[in-house]
Amino acid sequence: MLRTIIAGLKARTARLVLSSVAIALGVAFVTGTLVLGDAMNASMRDEFAKSARGVDVSVTLNGATDSKGITPETLAKIRQTPGVAGADPRGYASVPLMTSSGKARPAIATPLAGNDKLREFDLASGRYPDRANEVAVDVRTADTAKLSIGQPVKLLGTDDQTREYTLVGTYKQGVGEMSMASGDHLVLTPDAFQALDPERLPYQVVAVAANGFTQQQVADNLKKSLGENGFEIQTGEQLTERTLKQISSQAAEFTAFLLAFAVIALVVAAMVIYNTFTILVAQRTRELALMRCVGASRKQVFRGVLAEAVVMGFAASVLGLLGGLGVSAALQVVIGSFDDRGADVVVRLPITVTTVLAAFGVGVVVTVLSAVLPARKATRVPPVAALRSQPDSGEEVSRTGKLRVLSAGLLAVLGAVAVVLGMKQEKEEPAMFISGAGTMVLLLAVLVLGPLLVGPVNRVLGAVPRAIFGVPAKLASANAGRNPKRTAATTAALMIGVTIVAMVTVVANSAKQTASEQVDQRLPADYTVTSSVYDRPLPPELATRLAAVPEVAKVAPTNRVSTVDAYFTGVSTDALGDLFRPKVESGSLGDLRDGTVALRADYAKEQGLSVGSTTTLKTEDASETVKVVAIVSGQRLADGVLTLGTVAKLSPGVDGYDSIMVKLKPGVANGRAAVEKVTDASPLALIDSAAETKAQLNKQLDQVLAFVWALIGLAVVIALFGIANTLTLSVLERTRESALLRALGLTRGQLRLMLVVESILMALMGAAIGLVLGVGFGWVITTALSSEAVKLAFIIPFGQIGAMLAAAVVAAVVAAAMPARRAARTSVVAGMAEA
Structure with a gap:
């Protein structure tokens, strides 16, 4: 029987090639996804190692204190603690980078650690700054901002004054809390960094252990010195382990997303394999019947067909494993191209035992399972079939038509129920999941009825x-x-x-x-002027200057305020119904005045509020009791709408606007140029239409x-x-x-x-x-x-x-x-x- 199987494989090699390619493509997608996941994990681990390397102990605030950062007094205590050989603060400041056109682009500045072991980046070219008027930028910032060593770099301070530095080097940074933020990145000396924002406190202090001290010993000493209230003290190993766990979780979610498509590819490939073996068994009716005539048992015929599937699955798995490396490389290039900051794409192709086992397991198992039904059908070929020709399957379909219709009807009902149930869900995620599952059941019903x-x-x-x-x-x-x-x-x-x-x-x-x-x-405005830096409002006089432009019909500034548990948009009352027109569910926007609020419908329902209700809005600086005058709906309304006067009371320290809506007069042809004449003078102002x-x-x-x-x-x-x-x-x-x-x-x-x-x-x-x-x-x-x-x-x-x-x-x-x-x-x- 073994010789018969081998001979059959040789005789039908060409017939099995296309099927092998189909299953190989499916295996390639699965293995490519697994390799991609391993590559992402390896890349993230290597990158994060830069921010964690050399760190023996980390000190951060744990939220049990009102402090906005680690004070100089706390830093001094850390440095004086037994076992601490050196400690440096880690902080950040939002400092816009000025472009050659005079516009600001978001940038984050960090202080350079005095201890070489605690620097979370690698020097790429030049050197690190050692003077107050020098700066280094990460390689992606140098690329996107078109900067080269020796050029001047201008930063916009918190006082809106421009400061000039000399670029002395570029560096590559790892994955850390600050590097994950968007925008440009740069590093300054500690003194220069403090001068940019004197009130800014570091969010973390990292320390190096002295000779003879373990990480745990230094951590214990710091807990005694600082006390455990208000601080989270971790060893370098604990810090690395926790962050890598978070990173691995994110990579696993993306890998699961890709594996869903890999499963679809495998299902399609399984159908191709099933169809192939079905046709082969039908074509070999006489051959199988003759084998039965000369003494082959049903089990031998069954095993013979499955043996062919095993050989084909094994060969396809080898091809799929090799193809998976190419799929992984292609996916890494595609994903890397989504990085708007121009990151260099480094292709990694780690191959683990799990990946290899998955390739052969999936390839062989899917092929064998797809061949089971045809193999079982082969055992039912009677010896007398050697004497007659092969019938078409039309009669068989007609015989099983009622069963098919019944099965398809049952699946259709289940799918329809799931679809209707999903449509009734209020939240998006369960609605999409339940409705999506219902559509897949309906798809299965159509397949059964095929x-x-x-x-x-x-x-x-x-x-x-x-x-x-x-x-x-x-x-x-x-x-x-x-x-x-x-x-x-x-x-x-x-x-x-x-x-x-x-x-x-x-x-x-x-x-x-x-x-x-x-x-x-x-x-509805023709243009919206916004700030290029999130935490820098537009100056109030900009709205005044825009309103004075002859081509402008109306100007409406907006602002935002974050309360303890919500987020609100502030608008001027004369913009309501014109430049700002959400859908009113109940009440009237015409009643919106200082001391009142129009709530978004979803938020009002969550809070149990309606028109006529009162609620208290609290911020870090103030609180205000407001009356609900309208319930509104629409996209990007935050949780409600306030007047600019109410926002000013809740945020008394904010001087400026989040955005300014501009409406042109009818028939104006060169409106943008007119608006740009005003906004060009402001480094923060960006025009959007x-x-x-x-x-x-x-x-x-x-x-x-x-x-x-x-x-x-x-x-x-x-x-x-x-x-x-x-x-x-x-x-x-x-x-x-x-x-x-x-x-x-x-x-x-x-x-x-x-x-x-x-x-x-x-x-x-x-x-x-x-x-x-x-x-x-x-x-x-x-x-x-x-x-x-x-x-x-x-x-x-x-x-x-x-x-x-x-x-x-x-x-x-x-x-x-x-x-x-x-x-x-x-x-x-x-x-x-x-x-």
Whole structure:
């Protein structure tokens, strides 16, 4: 029996190649994702090691104190504690970096540690600053800001005065609390850093242990010296372990996201394998029957088919493991390209025992499991089958039609219930999860019903080719429908991929349209002037100067305030209903005055407040009791709306505005230039328009959509391999039939056309059903994610859907190329002689 299996593998090597490629692609995606996860962990560990290296003890505030940082007195105590050889504070200051155009861009300055062991970065070029008028910047800042050693660097101090430094070096920093923040990064001497913001206190002190002291001993001494109230004292090992745990958790979440797409690819690949073995078993009916006649038992036949699956799975796993390295490298490059700060992409390809075992486990197990049903079917071939020809599966489908309809109906009901339940959820996450699960159950129902759908769909899609191409198209349509189970299994793989792609595309385009509508609603102003630095408000006189511009019709400044448990937007009362117009659910915005508030609907519901209620808003500096005069909804309203006067009472120390909305007079053609003349004088002022905001949002959504398309695209490619494989095996199966058609007058070109049309029909079946399901599921998701505050528009991107269908046709033609060429080249005499 072993010799028979080996001989069978040699005889059917070509038939198994495309199936092996399909499963290899699936394995490549899984192993590539695992390698990517390991690479991300390794990269983060190495990078974080820079911020933790040399640290024997860390001291931070634990929240049990009102102090805003570690005081100089505490720093002195730490340095005087027995066992401390050296200690340096770690702090940060938001210090805008001035560009050559005179505009400020966000930057974070940190003090240079006096102890070399406690420096959390590596020198890249030049040297570290040792004078008060010198500065070093990280390599990404030097790249994006176009800075080179020796150039002057201008920083905007807290007093809005520009200070000039000389750039003396660049460095590479690791992953730490400050480096994770956006913006530019630079380092100054401790004295220069303190001069930028004298009131700023460090958030952490790191220390090096003296010779003869362990980390734990120094930590214990610090606890005695400082007391445990108000401070969190950790050894360097504890600090590293806790942070790496957080980093590993983040990397695991992203890996799980990618593995979801890998599972989809494997499911599609499993369908291709199942279909392949089903066809092979059907083609070998006589062979299996003869084996039974000469003494092979059912178990031997079963084991023989599974042995072929094991060999194919093992070979595919080897290819998939190697391909996974390429997939990981490609994903690392793609993810690195999303970094707007121009980070250099370092590709890492760590291979662990877990990854290798997963590659072979997934590849072999999925292949074997996919071959179980066909192998079981092979054991049911009776010896007498050696005397008759192979029947089509049409009768079998008709026999099991009632069972299929019943199973599909049950799944459809379960899916519909989940969809309805998800749509009734108020929170977005459970709504999306439950509705999404319901759509997948509905997809499964369609898959179960697949063989019964092949006939009707084939007749509809085949009408046009039959009318255009005549006899070859009629034969192709008949071939596509003669074996419904096989066609359904072949098209199901493509249908899954297209369904998910279409669903994501509909949701993404709906989100883009909704975002654009929200921008139009939220930004009725022609321009919005904002501060380039988060914690630096725009000067009040800027609003006055803008209002005096002849081309400007109205100016409306806004502000923000954070209370103990909420966040509010402050607007001028004359902007209500014009430049600021949220949807009013109850009450009236016309009643908004100092001492009143309009609450966002969700926040009001959470707090149990309604129109007429009173509530007390508390900040660090003040408190104010306000009356609720309106309930409003809309995007980015914070938790409520206050007047600028109320915001000023809650934040008495803030002098300036968060943003200034500008509305031009009708018919003004050069409004932006007029506004820029005023804003150019302010280094903090940035001009934004609704069109620019839309473009930025659309760019971000397009990046996410392209990334998802690339991930799910692998499943589509595997499905197309399945179509090519089915056609190839069908050509071998129908050798005598093709020869007979040639003998009856069908030309080589017509034979090729017949196979191409058959391939196109199968691709269109999968793509058409997938598009219908994808659009429907997209509607379900957008409806489930809609809320009273934001109702997602439902957009069908007909252009992209048309492109998908066109791509399916082109791919089908390519998939049919080799089988059609093989069929046309077969001799009529040789084909008629085929057993």
